[in-house]
Amino acid sequence: MHSKQLGRRRFLKEGAAIAGLTAGAIRSASGQGQTLGSATAEARPQDSRAYGERSRFLNSVRTLDRTGQVTPLQDLMGIITPSALHFVQSRGYDPPDIDPRQHRLLIHGMVDRPLVFTLEELKRFPSVSRILFLECPGNTGKTALEDGAATVQQTHGKTSCSEWTGVPVSLLLQEAGVQAGAYWLVAEGAEKGNRAQSVPLEKAMDDALVAYGQNGEPLRPEQGFPIRLLLPGCTGGVNTKWLRRIKVLEQPELGIWDLQQGNAIRVSPDGKGGRLPTMPPKSVITFPSGGQRLPGRGFYEITGLAWSGRGTIRRVEVSTDGGQIWKDAQLQDPVLPMAHTRFRFPWNWNGEEAVIQSRCTDEQGEVQPTLAELSQRRGIRPGSLQSDWVADSYARLGLNAVQPWKVTREGSVSNAMF
Amino acid sequence: MRCSKLLVAMMGVFSVPCSLFPILSPAQGPVFHLGRTPTEAESKALDLSIEPSGRGLPPGSGTAQEGAKIYAQKCAQCHGPTGAEGPSLPGAVKLWPYSSARDGYVPPSLAGGKNGLEGIWASPVATTIWSYIRRAMPPGAEGSLSADEVYAVTAWLLYRRGVIQENDILDAKTLPKAPMPNRACVPWNFSCTEPAGATSDR
Numbered sequence: 309m310h311s312k313q314l315g316r317r318r319f320l321k322e323g324a325a326i327a328g329l330t331a332g333a334i335r336s337a338s339g340q341g342q343t344l345g346s347a348t349a350e351a352r353p354q355d356s357r358a359y360g361e362r363s364r365f366l367n368s369v370r371t372l373d374r375t376g377q378v379t380p381l382q383d384l385m386g387i388i389t390p391s392a393l394h395f396v397q398s399r400g401y402d403p404p405d406i407d408p409r410q411h412r413l414l415i416h417g418m419v420d421r422p423l424v425f426t427l428e429e430l431k432r433f434p435s436v437s438r439i440l441f442l443e444c445p446g447n448t449g450k451t452a453l454e455d456g457a458a459t460v461q462q463t464h465g466k467t468s469c470s471e472w473t474g475v476p477v478s479l480l481l482q483e484a485g486v487q488a489g490a491y492w493l494v495a496e497g498a499e500k501g502n503r504a505q506s507v508p509l510e511k512a513m514d515d516a517l518v519a520y521g522q523n524g525e526p527l528r529p530e531q532g533f534p535i536r537l538l539l540p541g542c543t544g545g546v547n548t549k550w551l552r553r554i555k556v557l558e559q560p561e562l563g564i565w566d567l568q569q570g571n572a573i574r575v576s577p578d579g580k581g582g583r584l585p586t587m588p589p590k591s592v593i594t595f596p597s598g599g600q601r602l603p604g605r606g607f608y609e610i611t612g613l614a615w616s617g618r619g620t621i622r623r624v625e626v627s628t629d630g631g632q633i634w635k636d637a638q639l640q641d642p643v644l645p646m647a648h649t650r651f652r653f654p655w656n657w658n659g660e661e662a663v664i665q666s667r668c669t670d671e672q673g674e675v676q677p678t679l680a681e682l683s684q685r686r687g688i689r690p691g692s693l694q695s696d697w698v699a700d701s702y703a704r705l706g707l708n709a710v711q712p713w714k715v716t717r718e719g720s721v722s723n724a725m726f
Numbered sequence: 727m728r729c730s731k732l733l734v735a736m737m738g739v740f741s742v743p744c745s746l747f748p749i750l751s752p753a754q755g756p757v758f759h760l761g762r763t764p765t766e767a768e769s770k771a772l773d774l775s776i777e778p779s780g781r782g783l784p785p786g787s788g789t790a791q792e793g794a795k796i797y798a799q800k801c802a803q804c805h806g807p808t809g810a811e812g813p814s815l816p817g818a819v820k821l822w823p824y825s826s827a828r829d830g831y832v833p834p835s836l837a838g839g840k841n842g843l844e845g846i847w848a849s850p851v852a853t854t855i856w857s858y859i860r861r862a863m864p865p866g867a868e869g870s871l872s873a874d875e876v877y878a879v880t881a882w883l884l885y886r887r888g889v890i891q892e893n894d895i896l897d898a899k900t901l902p903k904a905p906m907p908n909r910a911c912v913p914w915n916f917s918c919t920e921p922a923g924a925t926s927d928r
Contacts (some may be wrong), residue, residue: 313837319775375737414768414769414772415761415762416766416769416773417775421756421763422759422763422764422769423761423762423763423764424762424763424764424768425760425761428871429760429761430760432758433758433760456822475869479757479758481755483754483756483757483759483760483761485755485756494775496774496775497820500862500865500868501861501862501868502774502861502862503861504775504857504861552772553772555773555775557775557777559777559778560778560849561775561776561778561857562776562778562849562850562853562854563854563858564845564846564848564849564854564855564857567848567849567854569844589901635756649851671831
């Protein structure tokens, strides 16, 4: 942190009054921007009765893959991912250690009134709570294929769903007064590297949130504490964490993050706007799933999750015979746009080998494709091998293919995608 | 997208349209009067934005010759002598990623990957490279390079790629004009930087 201060100081040369500038904090030279509240780090409870812990018999945890921490989807119930199990993909950056009393959000650029908000001020705005999924665009992608992902945690663990609470970006922008001729904003984080994401103003004004709450409590540090951007339905990477600055611009900034596969922005031909990539419809059976073992024939409730960045899940079908017969699964309320949707399907396993899989349809009528259909779309030969997909650059973006699980006569369940 | 009841109620009280709708109407007055006006100095201190036009670039300059020395000193340990070797060298394993991931994840090479247009070369404008180096390099000492150093290292990268000459001076005026290899593709048509077929699916 200290070296960064010195660096910036040198960088900006003399005259720039940035004394007191730390990652994630704005403190004006004139001493405005007082601290808030009275909570201190010393008051943090050490007693597990004060901030509860789960039973010592439970051991479900996030695991590491090559790019981040993945959610144990096989252990989840309902649609909410516990905050402590939310997947983490921060491109290797540690969460900055931000004192929320010192954190500020600056809104500037093409606005009539540049503004700085404290967290306390952001919380005074009318708030919105929404249940939304976030999925890394690389979920079920190259690394999972290369590493021979066996469990649903390894194949699909870069998606999670939370109830997020925050202030609509539209209210903040209205407060600042967006000037005519502005079509984009850039949202910057306070982590090392200061990731900056360009966002079309149209999306920002539509349904974007500056979120400070996750599942009833403040955001976890890995999820952007104290504030982050949320862009419902979009690829995970564009939802700037540790948000510290929003600049309103005529055109996108074209920072390196605007151009990376999976999260790359689209700019309309006239330059006046564009769009962010959204996550396609996807579903997966989480029980029974890879690595699990069924103790014997008899009744099981097949269950799983379905989601789409383009709206609400309308239908989930399940097949227990390798894809010949598909039957509707029951959708568990609540069924919400751009949120995980829980589905259930009763199954009497006769003890014979079976291949079970799910496919979903979203409100746009888009149906989750099988791997064979995706192969055809990509020009990869039918019956394609895992190695063909690993070699295909498209797979880096992650696949939304139907995920088959094979149940052997012994009851062991394995990944049958290839 | 949809108005909450509260916002609908506020529409009556404050006579403002529901701002959850995508209305890009001319600016209206503030409604909640929260927040304060930043000083010019604090906005400037935080503002790392460099626009494709070059707006935001600070004074300073550098050449590839100067950049070669800085690169050897501060970049080569991870990226390799020419940039094509890394970043998978021992230095990079320690520095990137900081945490959260097992060893083995490797960011794109400075050579631009398979098609030569990945990573920093995906951009149509050199401001992308300048801005990224300034923000994020070198890992562990982000933001420590001076403006002159960032211009120089950027010049070295552009020179190695054949975009500029070894003695060309890169500064706030010349940098945005550097003829990047991918300049024709973006920003108006991103299909060049995407795998074919991906655009329709995302």
